[in-house]
Amino acid sequence: MTADRLIFRQKATQWWExxxxxxxxxxxxxxxxxxxxxxLKKQQQREKTRARMARFxxxxxxxxxxPDVQKEEALHRARAARAKYxxxxxxxxxxxxxxxRRAAFEAKHGPQAYEARLEAxxxxxxxxxxxxxxxxxVGATKKSRPPSSPPSQPYPAHHPTNSELIGGSRRPKxxxx
Numbered sequence: 671m672t673a674d675r676l677i678f679r680q681k682a683t684q685w686w687e688x689x690x691x692x693x694x695x696x697x698x699x700x701x702x703x704x705x706x707x708x709x710l711k712k713q714q715q716r717e718k719t720r721a722r723m724a725r726f727x728x729x730x731x732x733x734x735x736x737p738d739v740q741k742e743e744a745l746h747r748a749r750a751a752r753a754k755y756x757x758x759x760x761x762x763x764x765x766x767x768x769x770x771r772r773a774a775f776e777a778k779h780g781p782q783a784y785e786a787r788l789e790a791x792x793x794x795x796x797x798x799x800x801x802x803x804x805x806x807x808v809g810a811t812k813k814s815r816p817p818s819s820p821p822s823q824p825y826p827a828h829h830p831t832n833s834e835l836i837g838g839s840r841r842p843k844x845x846x847x
Contacts, residue, residue: 682710 683702733744772784
């Protein structure tokens, strides 16, 4: 058990015992379980969230009471702060996911495999930058091919339709009902 986990458990035990004596439950039930620890953590998280929301509400109230010019500035600052917080959170989540992916990759392919793969990718990208790119015409997607030999028998300008092949005329019949 890590040191911080141990400290947390001691604090939790103290809290548990104090709450047990407050409620008046027998002292025999004052052993703390993992479930109780989890519940305690959840409760602490809820309290922190509630406090944060209350703080935001008080900010909103203060902003509403400001004159128009200051209100705009305050709203702008709040939006910027929110964007910064969101970005920080996104980066944290990305790092977390990257760490998990890396751990899984190294578990499968051995230690230092992830670094080796990153290094190989960097090397490939460097080589790709150093290699001269082939120039293509504007609008051309593929490299220009040498002109193929013309077909031995050129196609007729008009391809016969099925009705012509079986002897019908090409002219549409307008007198049909």
